[in-house]
Amino acid sequence: MAVELLKVDYRTALSSKPNISTSSNIYMTGDGHLFCENLCVKEIQYELAMKTDYASPFYLYSRAQIVDNVQQYKRSLEKNDVPHLLGYTVSANYNLEILRILQKLGCSAVVASINEIKIAMMAGFNPNMMVYNGNGKQLNELEFAVKCGVMINVDSLFDLEHIRKVCRMLHKKANVLMRLHPEIDSDSSQDITETKFGLHHKEFDKALQIVKEEDLVDLIGLHCHLETTLDDVQLFKESLDTMLFWVDKVREMGFDIRYLNMGEGIGLNYKRHIPQSDEILPETKDFISSIAEGIKSKNICLILEPGISIVGNTGILVTKVVGVKTNENKNFIVIDGSMAEVIRPSLYGAYHHIQLIEPTMVGYINQGSHSPNGSARLQTIGQWSWSKALLWWSLILSAEDYYMPYPHEGCGLAIRDVGAYCGSMSSNYSLRQRPAEVLVEGSRWRIIRHAEVFDDIVKPFIGLPSLGVYKDYIDTTEVHLGTLHPWLTWMH
Template sequence: MNHFEYRDGILHAEDVAISAIAEAVGTPFYVYSTATLERHYRVFADAFSQEGLDALVCYAVKANSNLSVIRTLAQLGAGADVVSEGELRRALAAGVPPEKIVFSGVGKTVSELEFALNAGILEINVESLPELEMLSDTAQRLGREAHVAIRVNPDVDAKTHEKIATGKKENKFGIDIEYAGQIYARAANLPGIKPVSIAVHIGSQLTSLDPYRAAFAKLAETVETLQKQGIGIERLDLGGGLGIPYDASDSEPPLPSDYAKVVRESVGHLNLPIMLEPGRLIVGNSGLLVTEVILEKVGETRRFVIVDAAMNDLIRPSLYDGHHEIMPVREPAENAQKSAADVVGPVCESGDTFAKNRQLPPLDHGDLVAFGSAGAYGAVMASTYNTRLLVPEVLVKGDQFAVIRPRQTYEELLALDHMAEWLD
């Protein structure tokens, strides 16, 4: 469920007309609904408490790292799952307590490990033996003890897009699960290291619970083996990845309540606290990308709707063949004649295409359209390709809205470059 609907013929975000935001900030822009963020977090967290599970929900900051989004979730009790020093700094700046932050990722640098250790975060998820040894050296040098999880790779096919699958042996993530005993034994004997957890994450945008069942069954078996070896596991990190509906014609992804039942059935008998790291599930349907029609270009075989947003603003369709619902901000008449159209942006790439053969009503210069389900992996993946400015982000709460990241100016963008001294 989200909080975007037509009222008196105009698309609204909660109680604010999208057209009013466009008039205030220009296009393109991202807009997020506080009510949706809060509802999705509560539905997810409550599902696990209702199953009697001791669960810490650590929001995956990579999905949408705006400080106001993180703060909104932190005020509800969320922790944070981060994958870089920058994301860790964002989580701390937004008010997430360090004892609720987990640092994941396959390629952490020494300086990032130093920052994490000095910040006193909950745990660092280690993905290789060299990383474990590097962390040990760093912790010793700083006089710190690193609480770690070993991320295991269960070799489970998540049945998702190949670019967001992470749980197969050919993926770069984690340590082969059959070697977990050896790695934990090594970790227990390294100075500055305290193994406390075991982590697994098999991919993103999962629409079936079967891969989770398979992965969690392997995880439970591994934990029991480790316990028999005298290795204490204090909690389980189960990752994230539950999908959201992008296309109204698709079948609905599993509900958080169904996912929580699978977790209880798979690992509940271990009687250990768990951590969960949802990202897209919380923020994906909380956001829209709003753009203005520049013009329609109609040829012999194709109708193109050219808008002022581009692939640099929302790369999912180009990168992942991602589907986003396209909604005119002014509600079309019931009898409006629709026809197939390609919705494209101004970037000099054929890949700058948001949709092909989408049935849309007539659209004229100046009309506003909104791309749905753009709250995750939208603004956070944006670039300045073609020297296009980063677009604003807006947060709505009830009848209020605030610009939570202003539109970049050309002066700010050009100032990032420095002319070589011999060219002055």
């Protein structure tokens, strides 16, 4: 997996001018403290550690940023008078409080499993406005979806057959959309021979035929998905034009097409924190205005399925520096975060910016020499420590390619933009406990997900015949838990 290396001078970034757009709710102050809304992240880190045993790392979210992101969509859609369902993709982040916020903001939910339907309902989303995606929906999942009246995206002929089967069994109608294979959308830049999603030409014709003869399945919409977040307004527009052509065609066949699902939302510029980065993404409003007329001309409701653009930039992983080491060629900042919490760099080479959340106490390093006016060279966090067969638990930042102040032990370090596909993909690898999640609302913060404890990890083994043996064993040893509070150990 290639890791992109970028030359960044963090000394510039840490100068008096904030290095990220002032519109962000997570920002660096002139004196080198990272803030989330009105709160200093370091203070939250300290307070959380005082409150709980397992306090580092943790995910931290900005409520204001979530609101801003939704408003960007909503404002553009409303300004252009586009009928819409803004369907938040639950897989991106399933935190119940975050779902609740999004529901209150008027989003609908896009789900990919029976459990996502359930959690979205717990958060108050109306199941009738949910869209259920996936190639491998199972019969019991479809049964639940049909019962709840969830809209179902048909992905294949067998998927359609399963939906029919369930509808007949329940004597209940299902509203479906059909997902078209990108080949049908001829403007797609995808290598379509690899694409596993959607109905191919012949299948689509056949599917239409089947639905026409099936009373219990109502085709109410079409779906396309470019299989990537959007970063090209023109491509999006062309894709829409193709889909509108199909809307006409399918309507001519007598179907009452009311929804057009254009898939994933706008991408997130993960490199925007880098002053020298020339990566520019179009804004939400550019996308919306490019398609507004087309949508309105067909009197159809637009569905979007954003995930990353709704929550990606709302969260950071707050970690602590365990130490700095060198191999004479590179410096490595070892932190208490790992790929168990942020797997995106390892999984698909994603870039996540890192920042110290507080002024360093040590000064600067330059490749291992502790010169106060020097600089450290630090590699992107894509450089997780690993070998071919074995992943180690600690994230190691290789200090070769970035300039960065030399962090003291215990110094806070933030991994930016972890709001999407980080917490939701976290694991217990190396028996790490999955961290707490914290929400900042203006000048207050609160826990919105409890950190796991060791007992949670052992729970799946409870009740097994021989667990008693183990319990006895550990009870009779003279070993007890460490008495040092994890945080206090860093106070010198």
